Amino acid sequence: METIGTAVETLDNPGKLVPFLKDLGARHNAYGTKPEHFKPLAEALIFTLKDGLPPKVFTAEVQGAWENALKVVAELMSEAMRSDDADVGPMSQRDKRLVRECWKVIQKDMVNLGAALFVRLLEKSPPIQNLFTFGKLNLSAEKLKRNKDLRSHGQRVMSTIGAVVMGLDDPDIIATILEDLGARHQMYGAKPEHFPALVEALMHSLKNGLPPKLFTPEAQEAWQNLMKMVATSMSKTMRSGSSEDEGPISSKNKRLVQASWKIMEKDAVNLGAVLFARLLEKNPSIQKLFPFGKLNLPPDKLRQNPDLRAHGKGVMETIGILVASLDDLKDIVPTLKELGARHNSYGAKPEHFPALVEAFMFSMKTRVSAEVFTAEVQEAWRNVLKVVDVTMSTSMSSHSNGASDVTISPKDKQLAQGSWKFIQKDLVNLGASMFVRLLEKNPGIRKTFSFGRLNLPPDKLRQNPDLRAHGKGVMLTFGTLVSGADDLGKIIPMMEDLGARHKTYGAKPAHFPAIVEAFMYSLKKGLSPKIFTPDVQEAWRNILSVVAVTMGSTMSSDESGVSEEESTASPISPKDKQLVQNSWKFVQKDLVNLGAVMFVRLLEKNPSVQNLFSFGKLNLPPEKLKQNPDLRAHGKGVMETIGTAVAGLDDLGRIVPILEEVGARHKIYGARPEHFPAVVEALMYSLKQGLSPNVFTSETQEAWRNILKVVDVTMSRTMRLDENGNSEEGLISLRDKRLVQKSWKVMQKDSVNLGAALFARFLDRNPSIRELFPFGKSSVPPQMLKHNSDLRAHGKGVMETIGTAVDGLDDLGKIVPILKDLGTRHNVYGAKPEHFQPLVDAFMYTMRNGLSSKEFTPDVQDAWENIWKVLAEVMSNGME
Numbered sequence: 001m002e003t004i005g006t007a008v009e010t011l012d013n014p015g016k017l018v019p020f021l022k023d024l025g026a027r028h029n030a031y032g033t034k035p036e037h038f039k040p041l042a043e044a045l046i047f048t049l050k051d052g053l054p055p056k057v058f059t060a061e062v063q064g065a066w067e068n069a070l071k072v073v074a075e076l077m078s079e080a081m082r083s084d085d086a087d088v089g090p091m092s093q094r095d096k097r098l099v100r101e102c103w104k105v106i107q108k109d110m111v112n113l114g115a116a117l118f119v120r121l122l123e124k125s126p127p128i129q130n131l132f133t134f135g136k137l138n139l140s141a142e143k144l145k146r147n148k149d150l151r152s153h154g155q156r157v158m159s160t161i162g163a164v165v166m167g168l169d170d171p172d173i174i175a176t177i178l179e180d181l182g183a184r185h186q187m188y189g190a191k192p193e194h195f196p197a198l199v200e201a202l203m204h205s206l207k208n209g210l211p212p213k214l215f216t217p218e219a220q221e222a223w224q225n226l227m228k229m230v231a232t233s234m235s236k237t238m239r240s241g242s243s244e245d246e247g248p249i250s251s252k253n254k255r256l257v258q259a260s261w262k263i264m265e266k267d268a269v270n271l272g273a274v275l276f277a278r279l280l281e282k283n284p285s286i287q288k289l290f291p292f293g294k295l296n297l298p299p300d301k302l303r304q305n306p307d308l309r310a311h312g313k314g315v316m317e318t319i320g321i322l323v324a325s326l327d328d329l330k331d332i333v334p335t336l337k338e339l340g341a342r343h344n345s346y347g348a349k350p351e352h353f354p355a356l357v358e359a360f361m362f363s364m365k366t367r368v369s370a371e372v373f374t375a376e377v378q379e380a381w382r383n384v385l386k387v388v389d390v391t392m393s394t395s396m397s398s399h400s401n402g403a404s405d406v407t408i409s410p411k412d413k414q415l416a417q418g419s420w421k422f423i424q425k426d427l428v429n430l431g432a433s434m435f436v437r438l439l440e441k442n443p444g445i446r447k448t449f450s451f452g453r454l455n456l457p458p459d460k461l462r463q464n465p466d467l468r469a470h471g472k473g474v475m476l477t478f479g480t481l482v483s484g485a486d487d488l489g490k491i492i493p494m495m496e497d498l499g500a501r502h503k504t505y506g507a508k509p510a511h512f513p514a515i516v517e518a519f520m521y522s523l524k525k526g527l528s529p530k531i532f533t534p535d536v537q538e539a540w541r542n543i544l545s546v547v548a549v550t551m552g553s554t555m556s557s558d559e560s561g562v563s564e565e566e567s568t569a570s571p572i573s574p575k576d577k578q579l580v581q582n583s584w585k586f587v588q589k590d591l592v593n594l595g596a597v598m599f600v601r602l603l604e605k606n607p608s609v610q611n612l613f614s615f616g617k618l619n620l621p622p623e624k625l626k627q628n629p630d631l632r633a634h635g636k637g638v639m640e641t642i643g644t645a646v647a648g649l650d651d652l653g654r655i656v657p658i659l660e661e662v663g664a665r666h667k668i669y670g671a672r673p674e675h676f677p678a679v680v681e682a683l684m685y686s687l688k689q690g691l692s693p694n695v696f697t698s699e700t701q702e703a704w705r706n707i708l709k710v711v712d713v714t715m716s717r718t719m720r721l722d723e724n725g726n727s728e729e730g731l732i733s734l735r736d737k738r739l740v741q742k743s744w745k746v747m748q749k750d751s752v753n754l755g756a757a758l759f760a761r762f763l764d765r766n767p768s769i770r771e772l773f774p775f776g777k778s779s780v781p782p783q784m785l786k787h788n789s790d791l792r793a794h795g796k797g798v799m800e801t802i803g804t805a806v807d808g809l810d811d812l813g814k815i816v817p818i819l820k821d822l823g824t825r826h827n828v829y830g831a832k833p834e835h836f837q838p839l840v841d842a843f844m845y846t847m848r849n850g851l852s853s854k855e856f857t858p859d860v861q862d863a864w865e866n867i868w869k870v871l872a873e874v875m876s877n878g879m880e
Helices: 002-009 014-028 034-052 058-080 093-124 128-133 143-146 149-164 173-189 191-210 215-234 250-280 284-289 292-295 299-304 306-324 329-345 350-367 373-393 400-405 409-442 443-448 457-461 463-485 488-504 509-526 535-551 574-605 606-611 623-629 629-647 652-668 671-688 698-717 733-766 767-772 788-808 812-828 833-850 856-879
Strands: none
Touching: 002 014, 002 400, 002 509, 014 058, 014 128, 034 058, 093 191, 093 215, 128 698, 128 788, 143 149, 149 215, 173 215, 191 215, 191 535, 250 284, 250 299, 250 306, 250 350, 250 373, 250 535, 284 292, 284 329, 284 698, 292 306, 292 509, 292 733, 299 306, 306 329, 306 606, 306 671, 306 698, 329 373, 400 606, 409 443, 409 463, 409 509, 409 535, 457 463, 463 788, 509 535, 509 606, 574 623, 574 629, 574 671, 574 698, 623 629, 629 652, 629 698, 671 698, 733 767, 733 788, 733 833, 733 856, 788 812, 788 856, 812 856, 833 856
16 A cells, blocks of 8 residues: 555656666566556455445546556556566566575585585675675685584575465565565665676585485576576665765765754764653653653653753764765774674664654754655655664664573572572672682682782782772672573673673683683682572572573684684784884874874864863864864873773783773763764774875775774773663662762751761871871870861762762763862872872761661662772872
């Protein structure tokens, strides 16, 4: 009916209508439709309209008009269709039978047959190699055949062929599948002229993989006819290389989307909030994917939720980056695929896209004027979002296969979840005990951790703050896995991502037995025998074996996909290291200018990022911005950090902690993992502009991209999720914010006395600090000192500053400059970063003694300690 509608709308435009109907006729001919079918189709349509429309609407005159129109449709479509005595469509009943008989055998060995197909394709068609990541590895045929990515891709292609074989009697279904497939493959650079090579490779694979009695000359001909039909249908949505190829998004659509985005980005926060409020309101099943979705707030309150607004803003910024890159789809395809993989790990699925698109369109219609968001603009956005959907979906799967490979029994789940209630009460100590045991019993693993290289005795190591923080994070990850044991399809991608990330840091599957032993040792020591019974221990071992198998699947191959038994390569190849390090010799000669060009490009192409930098808010033209001293200093600093990473490429264990720390710091300033593609584009632009083509060759550029991918993955680890694996809440969890803000309401009622007690304790316990304060030089004892008017005024001021920080916890971007300035000021007075811990100790002591145990609970104390870590970090940066 929609197709009929399209024809009706173009009746006044024969130049558009005629080719449309002829194309329709040719396509239906492929499905076996014939000209003589039109008469019964027209009769059925007229019957339907008579039955469904009022007589006043569907008059005899109107009926006559419809009959005339349908005659024209039939004539035009028939011109492109074979007559009754011509050959039947491309697939006869005999062909279908022969193909299906072969498929029964093929489906039992899809992985190997698919691998053989792609090895043959790449071997015989070198120009096609660049279309596939595994095609660029220059592996031998034997190694290529074992490559994990090639085997996975080959299996998917064979599965798609299987879907076509199964749907041969339903041409409408397979036409949709194949046309969509054609549009998708066009994005990756596939062209209609590639089909002969693909068909030859498939036939070669089947000849070598099927018995001759089955893959007879007749069967081969049937498969040739099948692939001819596949090629014809897919080619309809693929333009050949000789045509004016605009890609899947037309120039007009790009222009409309980019023009409208300039208006939309001015209101990104509110648009993002409306989008997510609508999404959750209309799709209750999606609510559990977001922390703010579990709050059961009404739409108006939900729209004002700071976490929802921050998340919505982030999504809108990502859309902005994509819009800015529409002219070079090949650059954003990897970004979209990575985005799909990441969202898959959070539980997002391809079937969620229609709901997201509906919410996005609703948001735009609600807040953007009709003059801007016209019907034409709406259609352009739908087309762009369809490409986003298709691309992200390729790296999102249900993981049903993986989930079925590993199982956890209901009994094991119940026992582990029951014991977790006791474990979570003492996460920090149990995590610390686990890592002390791990490093003590496995000296070879020590170099993997910054705290492991300190050579501290066990007791001191157990108190090391970095070890305790890391141990707590690992324990919380175990908790996430245990709580998600009822939905393995959701946590498997998370574990696979975890495995891939830990591989970057030097972790290997061989390390798991040691980790399991240390974990079990920690629980045995920390839990009573009544809780950690032999049954519970067995349950944990079973769950940890699933963790080991799943994480190990993404740790056991090198970057070419070859297993570690065959290669011990790091995530960065020696060749890439050499190319990057050689080019760096030229880069470092001009760090200031290259850094300046990079940041001018970054801010020019990504307006939404400008607010993250003081110099970005100046609205200077590019030439003036390039000379701005703050931008030049910042650009130089970033280039120096890149230089540190380049110099440390031979020892990833050394630079990983540096990159993680840089990631954590940038998270405080509002940086997000989705900003990386824009940063990488700006850096590559700067290097292209600043280095000669002889130095910055295409090979060197590829090496830099590979290096920067590792930097992205490593920094993102401390920017992406909280320790529970939930959507990002910022460096400070929502729970900590709420506990601190609630307790502050009690504290501020007595801020003068609490501030005085805080400083009296601070000076009493740290005599060397007393000389920094005029009132500290007094010999008056602490109990008397807290009545000193100067001390009380100073204590009140400090408590007010703490109050400002607490009030601003929902917008760290706003209070970071205040805290950095505070750090700079205190530096002038002689304050140092090492003074923070004694101050925090004094604060915690004062609150424990000044508030009731109901007000200052252990949870509240933990929350304050986490807040103080952030405050200390930011102020310390201002002191450096």
